[in-house]
Amino acid sequence: MENSSKIKMRERPKLNYFILLLVVFGGFLIFGFSENIKGPAIPRMQSEFQLDEMQLGLLLAFNSLGYLIACSFTGILSARIGIKWTGILAFSSMTVSGVLMYSSTSYAFLSASYFLMYIGNGMLEIGLAIMAARIFTKNTGTMMNLSHFFYGLSSTIAPIIASSMMGWNVFGGELGWRGMYLIMLSLSLLPIIPSVIGKFPSDDLKAEDRIPLKQFFKDKIAWLIVAILSFGVVSELAVGGWLVYYLEKAYGWSLDSASGMLSIFFLFFMLSRLFLGPVTDKIGYTLSIMLLSAFSGLCSLAAILIGQEGAILFAVAGIGIAPIYPTVMALLAKRYPSSTDSAITFTVTLMGIASVIGNLLIGGIIDGVRAFFQSSRGAAESSVLGLQAGYGFIAILALLCSATCAVLYFYLRKKNELV
Template sequence: MKTNAVKINYWLLLLIVFGGFLVFGFSENVKGPAIPRMQDDFSLNETQLGMLLAFNSLGYLVACSFTGAMAGKFGIKRTGIVAFASMAVSGVLMYVSANYVQLSASYFLMYIGNGMLEIGLAIMAARIFVKNTGAMMNLAHFFYGLSSAVAPIIAASMMGWRPMGGELGWRGMYLIMLSLSLLPIIPSLLAKFPGDGGEEHGERLTLKIVGKDPAAWLIVLVLSMGVVSELAVGGWLVNYLEKAYDWSTGAASRMLSIFFVFFMAARLFLGPLTDKIGYTLSIILLSAFSGLCSFAAILIGEPGAILFAVAGVGIAPIYPTVMAILAKRYPRGTETAITFTVTLMGIACVIGNLLIGVIIDGVQKLFGAGKAAKESLTLGLQAGYGFIALMALLCSVSCIYLYFYLRRRNELV
């Protein structure tokens, strides 16, 4: 009977983690089709729209500041339930928002919930996946990639629905999609979470102790560079293909979709490889592969554009594999280590994405004199995307340092 109860509890935990990543992916990526309609409904200028989107990073960083401590004090079960519930509430507030201020407040709350959920799910996964950690972390993040890939398509379709004669629109779409956050609460109420039953996970480890560990800073470097490269593809690939190669929006978007297909397949199938050859070595090889693919795509030109998508194979496992490293290196303080790492990564991502835009403009102005507008723009875009590829290579280089640091101390994972 006890064995059956343990199995049932494990399946409930899997349902929460996998379902949580599905919901997370949907909530993060339905905004693409919705934002133009929000802008029209509230007559927002570009600055107001930019501020609205800035709540993404701000809410995320605010959530990073307290989620780990909240999980340590109140338990990851309650923390997860609060995260799911706050996202559902934000959907209701978004539905009834009457002006820009109310919309901004509801958006901010949504990203607080998103940030809590990202860290909360990482902590849950670290506690649950004690065996085959790399494979299971990658599998969990596969569900995020799956929902991320289909979210824009589903959102665009839903906004055109006409229940009871009226168009559902972006308000109804957000209400329905964010209401899905309530579903993982059901198994959360039934399940027992490791570390919430009197085990003092994380209380022996403080941010000060983590900050004194050189390996922790190397892990931050590895994750930051890898994630900057990963996220930048979604923001810049379509733009690059449209402006450098004169591709249509549809053709460029299809190439981005192919990138996500490679991305999801890598998380699904390469996870076991990380357990087999080691987490640090896996990151060294995969991130180098991603960077080399992107550089090759730039150098070859339009005929090599498929290599932009193939780069997704290398960059996809970085984030979940780093989470596996944190789970193994800091087993009794995982939430503290994740808070430290992910908060600094969030700051680095903001800086990294700003740098890409600055590089594109700077190179275009610096080396574009005497060149045609199209030629100078292409040069700037190549430099900007070259920076994305460089981040992947520097992720590999940083992990080489991490590898030798850990090997000298017999602490490789």
């Protein structure tokens, strides 16, 4: 009887750990879907609401603003109501945003619906990052990349599923982008089940052991990490928003072909997170980020210069950009073990500001270059030049991520604090 009781006590933590893995992995699956079904949907939204590129950039920037706002308060919210209820609230808000998106009748209504979805995404990402940092105390780089692998998994199939679903015949009419968003975002209800059942890790650190949030503003290393994450993530997320549009407009590809290339990008993205996690633990997080982001930027630039024949390099770039975010999260967990929550909040919130600026710049660069060359090169050629300049900026961001990481690498090596 006593042995049976001991076995049950040992099994409970294992079962709870499995339940928490369902929440983390399921959360990243949902996150990947909500982020990357927009690629095939954006051209249809543009056509229905008659939007130009600047309005598209503004739409994505406004979404990033919602993400930023969520990042700024989620750490405080999770401390007040707990990670469990923060996650449940995030999943619920994403479901509601799908209903509102289905009902949107104007550009303003659509923007507000997207804004709510990104509020949920921001809450979810911070909550999952905090939870993962508390759970994965060993092989942190591997486990962080494995968690984000599930984001890559859903991102790989999201464009193809979204493209297919929009053409479904439902009740005598086409499902369209509205119905597709409604169905996909309703999947956010599923991770709520293990969230309710699971016992989430608490933070046992005393207040005096924590680094105050304001202290991060004085930390040079913290600012370098912010810059690294900002350049890398803006470059990563921009692919989901602009690659399908680029291939359709610059090369005249069909929606299915362009969406297929985006899926190949996320296939490489997914496999990179699955297999390169152990590499980041072995050679170090800082060196890994520096090498991988440089690879991504060079692939994207080469794809633009080669032209349509080199389009596969847009997808290959996913190998390099994929590990950046989870590896930075692992770096934060190791660099600031007593204040990971504050470090994540500081870093991701400022990264959100960069996302707002980055999306605005991409749309502005496309419009600006196109307008500059329109009188001398004609409408068709100037449009292609604008798209090349905009996507070239995405590639340059990845190279800036690598360059900034090189600065951090040599700075930490000089202080003998490499992570």
